[in-house]
Amino acid sequence: MPKATQSIAPAVRRYVYHRDRGRCVVPGCSFGGFLDVHHLNPPAEGGGHDPENLVTLCEGHHTALHRGQLSIEGSPSTKLRFLRADGTEYTDPPSVRAIAVGEQVFGALRRLGFSERQARSAVRRVLETAETLCTATLLRAALGVLTAPRG
Ligand SMILES: [Zn+2]
Ligand SMILES: [Zn+2]
Numbered sequence: 001m002p003k004a005t006q007s008i009a010p011a012v013r014r015y016v017y018h019r020d021r022g023r024c025v026v027p028g029c030s031f032g033g034f035l036d037v038h039h040l041n042p043p044a045e046g047g048g049h050d051p052e053n054l055v056t057l058c059e060g061h062h063t064a065l066h067r068g069q070l071s072i073e074g075s076p077s078t079k080l081r082f083l084r085a086d087g088t089e090y091t092d093p094p095s096v097r098a099i100a101v102g103e104q105v106f107g108a109l110r111r112l113g114f115s116e117r118q119a120r121s122a123v124r125r126v127l128e129t130a131e132t133l134c135t136a137t138l139l140r141a142a143l144g145v146l147t148a149p150r151g
Helices: 010-019 059-066 096-111 116-128 135-147
Strands: 035-039 054-058 070-074 080-084
Touching: 010 035, 010 054, 035 059, 054 059, 059 070, 096 116, 096 135, 116 135
Parallel strands: none
Antiparallel strands: 035 054, 070 080
8 A cells, every 4th residue: 555645735735824814723713823734534534635625723723633622524615613522612602610710810820910911812722722621731821822932
């Protein structure tokens, strides 16, 4: 069996990047930093390098997806659906527990001197890819987001 090619033609990669406006496609993310192109249907399972099979994801969401914490259904030309591991959609309101933990992390960031806007966006971002609702872990992740170089 021939070795499957993992490379996407530069023109296709550019097309996908522009179609996704150079941003992660996960709702509410819009992260334009370290972006990856992901195969909705993995090449190992017969998926090709067709733009319909490719989406732009940030590093965090790409990792979350391959860890099974996030799944994407549908196709870029029609509609993509983003599901968390528990089956809820990314557009669904967060759980009461997530809101409570988010408030704690937000408060901690404010006490550390971050602006309300910075703290709010960092909290939103870490809650989206949260593996756990542990306040300390999320605070560390939020600090990582806030101190990461801007791209
Ligand atoms: Zn991928
Ligand atoms: Zn993202």
